[in-house]
Amino acid sequence: MLASALALSTFAIAQAEPNPERQQELRQLLLHDCGSCHGLTLKGGLGPPLLPTTLHDKPAEYLAATIRYGRPGTPMPPWGPFVSDAEAMWLAKLLKEGVQ
């Protein structure tokens, strides 16, 4: 399951970045909806912090797969119905670079 998720995400890298309007929507989603568990500043809450310092050793593909498929056994839900592979990859890179 994870392997196929990774493969899908890797494939997604080749896809185009979301357009500027969609990027704005994704930022909003990240700060306000992801932020309801991870904190608006992404310093963590019920969910772990999502800061460049805490994510540096996690590949973007791994983060994108977590976004798309969730983390079974934890409260992290799958966002796949709302976020495409390419968009999850864009979010993952944004998290690794730092949102602010």
Add this chain to the structure above:
Amino acid sequence: MTRIRPILTALLLGLTAVGHAETRATGDLGLVIERADGGLKMIETSGNTVLSSIEGLGDLSHASAVFSRDERFAYIFGRDGGLTKVDMLQGKIAKRIVQSGNSIGGAISQDGRLVAVSNYEPGGVRIFDADTLESVADLPADYGDGKLSKVVGLVDAPGNRFVYSLWDAGEIRIADMSDLANPKVRKFENIGKQPYDALITPDGRYYIAGLFGEDGLALLDLWQPDQGVRRILPDYGRNDEKMPVYKMPHLEGWAMAGDRAFVPAVGRNQVLIVNSNDWSEAGRLEVSGQPVFVMARPDGRQVWINFAFPNNDRIEVFDTLTLERITTLHPGKGVLHMEFEPRGEEVWVSVRDDDQLQIYDTATLKQVKTMPARKPSGIFLTHRAHKIGL
């Protein structure tokens, strides 16, 4: 005279802040959290207006408020561990400390002298003097081999006690603060997996924690704590496949109508109805999303329900007598919170993505006013000052 002068000055400042030409009282005031800007809007419910803005409260991405018994001061609990005391008459920050790295909520004691904060990092409860915000007690949520648990569902209870739940440890604890020099903490272990929030009934008798990691709720009778914690609605979701949860529900207050109480189901498009005589399930409301807040109008005749992403654009209103849906409102994207005016004729609604506060008449179910606010979330009116658990 020296005593009177500061009070007069404060009143005068208060008058300036609220723009009234006469002495101001605080009973119709409230605060709205502006989560993205670390600010507050001061509101009043007699004329339904925004009075002022207050800035500089840090990260308010998950913030809540309690009020002093004289309704003069609010205590705001911010996500970044900030504890801010706001003067409701002067419309400004009276005192502010950062007491932890990451916090989730707080409570004020029965006698009004203590403010408690529940923390994620470091996991535990810290207690402060309500007047000075000086530290009074530190109660780490230690469990297992010296680990610290995130703390949720902190409420005040009669007897100058605080009750709270440990997310990681699956515990409920009672901190008895009646002797300040010697706080006594009683632990109830194995109450269920991942308590995510809790409430106390308005009479201060029952503490009920919702469970995320398994079905049901954990109930503690504070009149008879020796009976321990028992599970209620143990199998409301048995054999169902749980849906992913995009926002944790909240258990704030106790949506109660007669002997029926209404609580959000976790991971289901349902509201659970509980018979409060024997805590058995008394039915369910089928709703169009995963409920976040289930709030009863103060007279108990209606419940208002908002929802998690992606259905956070609506409110459903149910009649508690017939259990029928009266209406579905569509205030806009990101409906985060609802606060009834003290006697329930109107309700304030925060609509995050549209940067709006909206007021509805609860009899006609029509919107009566809209006001701008920056990414509003929690709405807190001062009458909470006199309610156990709020």
